[in-house]
Amino acid sequence: MAVNELDLVIFQMAVEGVRLLSSSFDEKAAEIATRSRGSLLFDVRVDGDLEVQRVAAIGYPGDKIGVVALDREGLVSCCCLVNGTFSPFIAPLENWTSMPLSMQAQIDVTGYARLLLAALRNAGHMLGR
Numbered sequence: 001m002a003v004n005e006l007d008l009v010i011f012q013m014a015v016e017g018v019r020l021l022s023s024s025f026d027e028k029a030a031e032i033a034t035r036s037r038g039s040l041l042f043d044v045r046v047d048g049d050l051e052v053q054r055v056a057a058i059g060y061p062g063d064k065i066g067v068v069a070l071d072r073e074g075l076v077s078c079c080c081l082v083n084g085t086f087s088p089f090i091a092p093l094e095n096w097t098s099m100p101l102s103m104q105a106q107i108d109v110t111g112y113a114r115l116l117l118a119a120l121r122n123a124g125h126m127l128g129r
Contacts, residue, residue: 007060008081010036011032011036011038011058011060011066011081012079013035013036014032014035014036015032015066015068015076015079017031017032018031018032018035018076019075025043025054025056026043026056028068028076029043029056029058029068030043032058032068036058036060036066038058038059038060038066039058039059040057040058040059041056041057041058041059041065041093041097042056042057042090042096042097043056044093044096044097044110045110045113046110046114047110049113049114049117050072051069051071051072051077052069052070052071052072052117053070053071053072053074054069054070055067055069055113055117056068056069057090057093057094060081063084063087064081064082064083064084065081065082065083065084065086065087065090066080066081066082067079067081067082067086067116067120067125067126069117069126078125078126080120080125080126082120082123082125086116086120089112089116089119090116092109092112093109093112093116096109
C-alpha cells in the first residue's frame, strides 16, 4: 500500500510543530506520535553514522511508518513516511524497545539502526554520505 499525500502532510505538520520545542528527542518523537495519532515504535541511538545520532519510528494504521532522525547538531533534520516494506528493518528495533531494560542492556541494536538508515537512504528517503 502506497503512502498517500494526506498522511504525509499530517506527519510533516506534526514534525514541524515540535521541531523547535526545547525538549529531548524522545519527548519530541512521542509528541509527534501523539499529534499525528500514531504510536511510538522505538527511539534509539545510532553510533557510527556521520549524520544521524538518533532515529525514531512511529506506527500508523495501514502499515505506514513515520521515521524521524536527529542530526549530529541536535536538530530534527529528516523525516519520511514509508510503507511496510521497511518492516524487516524496523521490527528488531521495535522488539528491542519492548524488552525490559535488563535485557536491552545486553543487546546492541546499533547495527540494526544503521541498516534501517542505509535502507532509507538507498530508497531515497534520507540523504546520506
